[in-house]
Amino acid sequence: MVYANDKAQFENSEQTSDKPRIAVMGEFSVGKSTLCNLLLGEPVLPTKVTATRLPPMWISYGEGEPIQVDKQGEKHPVEVEQIARLRTEETSYIRMFKQSDLLKMCDLIDMPGISDPNMADIGWGEVVDEADAVIWCTHSTQAWRQSEAASWGELPDDLRDKGMLLLTRFDKLTNERDKKRVIQRVENETAGAFRGIYPISLTAAMDARDNVDLLREAGAEQLARGIVDLLTELGAVNTTAAS
Amino acid sequence: MNVETKIDTYTPSDTSSLDSESVNLIRQGLSPLEDLAEKREKLRTIFDDILKVGDRATLERARKLSAKLDAVEPAVTMIGQVKAGKTSLVNAMIGMPDLLPSDVNPWTSVVTSLHLDPAMSASQNRSSFQFFDREDWDRLVVGGGRIGELARRAGATLELEHVGRQIAALQQKSRERLGKKFELLLGQEHDYGYFDNDLIERYVCLGDDFEDDTETSKTRGRFADITKSAQIHMQNPATPTKLCIRDTPGVNDTFLVREQITIKAIRGSQICVVVLAAHQALSSVDLALLRLISNVKSREIIIFVNRIDELADPASQVPEIRANIAATLKVHQGPEDATIIFGSALWANQLIEGRLTDLSGDSADSLMKYARFELTNMPTGLPANEVIWNLSGLASLHYALAGRINDGPGQDTIAAIMRNARNLLNGIKISSSVSSERTMGAPKANADTAVIAEEYDAFETKRLEALEDGLRKQHDEFVDRIERVHNSFLDRASASLVNHVETEGEDAVWKYDPTGLRMLLRSSYRTFAKRSKDMINNALSATVEESAAFFERSFSVPADSFAMQAPEASEAPAPVILGQTIALDLQSNWWSKWWKQQKGAKAHTKEFAEMIAAETAPIFEGLREDYAKVIRDDAVTLLNEFVAEQKTVLNDLIRQCNAPENSGYQTRQEARRQTRLEIVERASATLEELFGETDG
Numbered sequence: 001m002v003y004a005n006d007k008a009q010f011e012n013s014e015q016t017s018d019k020p021r022i023a024v025m026g027e028f029s030v031g032k033s034t035l036c037n038l039l040l041g042e043p044v045l046p047t048k049v050t051a052t053r054l055p056p057m058w059i060s061y062g063e064g065e066p067i068q069v070d071k072q073g074e075k076h077p078v079e080v081e082q083i084a085r086l087r088t089e090e091t092s093y094i095r096m097f098k099q100s101d102l103l104k105m106c107d108l109i110d111m112p113g114i115s116d117p118n119m120a121d122i123g124w125g126e127v128v129d130e131a132d133a134v135i136w137c138t139h140s141t142q143a144w145r146q147s148e149a150a151s152w153g154e155l156p157d158d159l160r161d162k163g164m165l166l167l168t169r170f171d172k173l174t175n176e177r178d179k180k181r182v183i184q185r186v187e188n189e190t191a192g193a194f195r196g197i198y199p200i201s202l203t204a205a206m207d208a209r210d211n212v213d214l215l216r217e218a219g220a221e222q223l224a225r226g227i228v229d230l231l232t233e234l235g236a237v238n239t240t241a242a243s
Numbered sequence: 244m245n246v247e248t249k250i251d252t253y254t255p256s257d258t259s260s261l262d263s264e265s266v267n268l269i270r271q272g273l274s275p276l277e278d279l280a281e282k283r284e285k286l287r288t289i290f291d292d293i294l295k296v297g298d299r300a301t302l303e304r305a306r307k308l309s310a311k312l313d314a315v316e317p318a319v320t321m322i323g324q325v326k327a328g329k330t331s332l333v334n335a336m337i338g339m340p341d342l343l344p345s346d347v348n349p350w351t352s353v354v355t356s357l358h359l360d361p362a363m364s365a366s367q368n369r370s371s372f373q374f375f376d377r378e379d380w381d382r383l384v385v386g387g388g389r390i391g392e393l394a395r396r397a398g399a400t401l402e403l404e405h406v407g408r409q410i411a412a413l414q415q416k417s418r419e420r421l422g423k424k425f426e427l428l429l430g431q432e433h434d435y436g437y438f439d440n441d442l443i444e445r446y447v448c449l450g451d452d453f454e455d456d457t458e459t460s461k462t463r464g465r466f467a468d469i470t471k472s473a474q475i476h477m478q479n480p481a482t483p484t485k486l487c488i489r490d491t492p493g494v495n496d497t498f499l500v501r502e503q504i505t506i507k508a509i510r511g512s513q514i515c516v517v518v519l520a521a522h523q524a525l526s527s528v529d530l531a532l533l534r535l536i537s538n539v540k541s542r543e544i545i546i547f548v549n550r551i552d553e554l555a556d557p558a559s560q561v562p563e564i565r566a567n568i569a570a571t572l573k574v575h576q577g578p579e580d581a582t583i584i585f586g587s588a589l590w591a592n593q594l595i596e597g598r599l600t601d602l603s604g605d606s607a608d609s610l611m612k613y614a615r616f617e618l619t620n621m622p623t624g625l626p627a628n629e630v631i632w633n634l635s636g637l638a639s640l641h642y643a644l645a646g647r648i649n650d651g652p653g654q655d656t657i658a659a660i661m662r663n664a665r666n667l668l669n670g671i672k673i674s675s676s677v678s679s680e681r682t683m684g685a686p687k688a689n690a691d692t693a694v695i696a697e698e699y700d701a702f703e704t705k706r707l708e709a710l711e712d713g714l715r716k717q718h719d720e721f722v723d724r725i726e727r728v729h730n731s732f733l734d735r736a737s738a739s740l741v742n743h744v745e746t747e748g749e750d751a752v753w754k755y756d757p758t759g760l761r762m763l764l765r766s767s768y769r770t771f772a773k774r775s776k777d778m779i780n781n782a783l784s785a786t787v788e789e790s791a792a793f794f795e796r797s798f799s800v801p802a803d804s805f806a807m808q809a810p811e812a813s814e815a816p817a818p819v820i821l822g823q824t825i826a827l828d829l830q831s832n833w834w835s836k837w838w839k840q841q842k843g844a845k846a847h848t849k850e851f852a853e854m855i856a857a858e859t860a861p862i863f864e865g866l867r868e869d870y871a872k873v874i875r876d877d878a879v880t881l882l883n884e885f886v887a888e889q890k891t892v893l894n895d896l897i898r899q900c901n902a903p904e905n906s907g908y909q910t911r912q913e914a915r916r917q918t919r920l921e922i923v924e925r926a927s928a929t930l931e932e933l934f935g936e937t938d939g
Contacts, residue, residue, distance in 0.1 A: 027523060027526065028523065028526070029522055029523040030523070048563070049521075049522070049554065049560040049563055049564060050524070050563055050564055050567040051567075115523075115526040115527045115528060116526065116527065117525065117526065117527040117530045117571055117575055118571055118574065139522060139523065141326060141347070141520070141522075141550075141553070142324070142325065142326040142327070142520060142523070145324065145325055145495040145496065145528075146495045146496060147495055147526070147527075147528055169522070169553070171605070172553055173347055174603055178347040181346075181347060181348055182347050182348060185348045203555070
């Protein structure tokens with residue numbers, strides 16, 4: 001397989017790339033970018049406590065500067081530092097390249113958060129049609145609200161059985177009974193809408209680094225296994241995942 | 244009647260009694276209310292005086308006003324998204340961490356009003372729970388409530404099925420919990436001479452569908468599905484005046500029908516606390532909620548950003564979130580001057596319970612980091628508990644609330660009663676001075692007293708008619724205006740739709756933002772409210788002046804004796820009805836489905852106009868009928884009350900005039916005159932002092 005390291009090669013690779021694309025979606029500030037960073041093994045995307053307000057970030061295996069794809073489909077090379085300043089109204093998505101293990105198996109698309117009043121006019125655009133699977137992030141202490149259920153219902157039907165529901169910041173639920181009951185309620189309310197529910201503490205998983213016990217405790221191991229299953233089903237690979 | 248009544252005395256257990264430390268913390272925050280409490284006490288002494296000297300009719304009026312004074316209870320409504328932490332915050336606010344049940348899952352299902360009263364005794368604690376009435380319930384289960392109607396109109400079959408399933412599950416659950424005949428309970432109320440956690444849980448907790456079969460889980464939430472509101476009256480020494488705090492079910496719950504309950508509750512509230520969760524402060528749902536309540540006065544909104552205990556580093560993140568909220572409010576024309584307070588109900592509750600040491604690692608860490616940062620803003624030497632109370636945001640929240648109440652609704656009510664008291668005192672003065680002149684042999688009534696009485700009745704009728712005419716005129720203009728707004732909105736939207744079909748084709752979904760409609764309606768309503776208020780105030784002052792002139796004409800008394808004070812029209816209710824969701828708001832999902840079902844541009848235009856008309860009809864009707872009625876009723880009541888007051892004076896004068904000279908009646912009157920005047924002067928002095936304080 002050929003990986004892009006300049007614009008010409010990228011355009012070429014885009015046409016030939018048949019890797020599945022996983023979109024990371026959910027309300028703003030639920031940890032989507034943090035999840036991407038965890039999956040990529042390095043802090044690729046900026047994270048902060050308020051909404052990050054970036055266009056869809058489409059990350060593929062490779063190297064080189066990011067590329068802005070505007071609403072007309074025109075491609076413009078951009079520097080990483082410029083991304084935060086790009087006008088989201090004019091940007092369809094940004095392509096980024098990293099050489100991480102996960103990206104050998106799939107592309108990752110970090111989508112803008114829903115329910116951000118300042119991004120109300122920025123739809124998901126066509127990018128969401130490009131996705132083969134979705135990881136939906138919801139905050140454990142306010143999990144699965146109507147605004148999320150409505151947005152999920154809006155997605156194309158064929159994405160429904162390719163959806164994983166992540167309960168982020170699961171460590172904010174402080175006892176086993178609470179944890180169990182939140183999972184039970186969300187299972188009840190989403191019955192059949194997702195292939196699986198994955199409680200996780202992203203910060204604990206970040207801090208765990210390579211410690212397998214800690215990763216398991218944080219929920220990262222289960223998530224990795226879920227992603228591998230999903231990718232296997234999508235016919236991508238049959239190797240073990242890394243996170 | 245199947246009203247289940249239990250009269251038990253409630254023995255405060257450690258879950259709901261207040262220790263003196265908490266009382267002090269809360270009382271400090273609520274200190275601005277002391278001012279209101281003092282005014283109330285002074286007013287009470289004035290009424291006590293009036294009760295000593297008034298005649299029968301005056302006494303009755305004084306008793307009514309005194310009861311009105313007793314009933315003054317400023318109300319604060321807590322609103323926010325599901326799981327923002329409203330219930331925990333309410334518990335912290337009243338210093339009873341365990342009073343209302345809160346949970347990791349959405350739990351609050353009814354509007355719960357906590358009535359705090361510093362004066363009542365704990366043995367008077369009581370609670371009552373109101374069930375939906377038959378009409379509400381039928382509307383809910385047959386039509387799926389407002390959301391169901393909306394879904395049906397928009398042709399959103401999936402959503403309709405979803406709501407249908409929720410309703411069926413609700414009925415099923417109620418049947419299991421309450422028996423087959425549960426519908427007989429509708430429209431009823433359960434009253435108890437106590438309250439405790441078990442009792443409250445039975446009525447206000449949703450409970451889990453998947454609940455394990457423990458003993459509590461069977462009683463918990465037993466009545467929740469059919470309960471619409473709960474009233475809990477409790478003695479609470481921490482508040483200087485009566486205070487009502489209202490907890491509401493969260494919005495944005497997947498159980499759609501609960502949302503309407505909250506929207507209804509907001510309507511009657513003057514002061515709202517919007518509770519946000521720090522990790523996702525101000526989402527579009529929060530913003531919609533803020534818009535809903537800020538239709539008249541933004542000053543009476545407080546934003547409480549809860550759960551800062553979940554932030555990794557509140558010291559640096561709080562300023563960032565604050566700036567972000569302020570910027571978003573500005574861009575979206577939200578209530579820019581709303582106070583924003585950051586805090587943690589968790590820290591406050593742990594402090595009250597003396598369990599701060601139980602804080603989990605992260606939360607304790609956040610607290611320490613925040614403390615180091617915030618301590619620089621606090622006076623040195625504060626005791627540890629006050630420091631933490633400050634960090635929890637509760638101190639600021641209480642202070643802000645008390646300040647708002649004091650400046651706004653609390654003061655307004657007191658001022659209205661003060662004006663009534665002044666008129667009442669003036670009335671007594673007049674009758675005293677007439678009797679004084681009479682004993683000196685001065686002429687009394689300038690005409691036949693029967694004629695005077697008739698003339699005054701005619702005057703009353705005339706003024707009332709004038710007021711009603713004025714109100715009708717305002718109302719007609721308002722109806723005209725909103726109809727024009729509605730039509731021009733439909734025209735513009737239809738033009739946009741036709742244009743869309745021509746340029747983009749029929750497959751591309753057309754969208755149209757209804758914000759413009761709301762803004763125009765809001766401004767029409769504001770104009771209506773403002774003009775009505777001016778008109779009412781003018782009509783009231785004219786009534787007062789003419790009444791004074793009438794008295795002066797009819798009786799011989801010093802000219803300024805009849806200087807009465809005109810009552811003032813109340814603030815018009817905020818048009819929260821404008822916030823009601825209409826199909827156009829739901830563009831993202833239902834709208835596109837509706838669109839795809841329609842065929843042909845013509846059909847679109849026609850169907851569109853019909854749908855929007857059907858959607859907006861309840862809003863127009865509400866504005867036209869309910870809201871206008873509140874304004875009208877208030878005006879008519881004010882006029883009637885004033886005239887009734889004056890008639891009391893009039894009748895007293897007539898009785899005196901008609902009493903034979905040197906009769907026993909008159910001698911007795913004269914004997915009491917001196918004492919009366921003294922007491923009245925004393926009460927007037929106190930009252931004027933009070934007016935002086937209020938104006939200054």
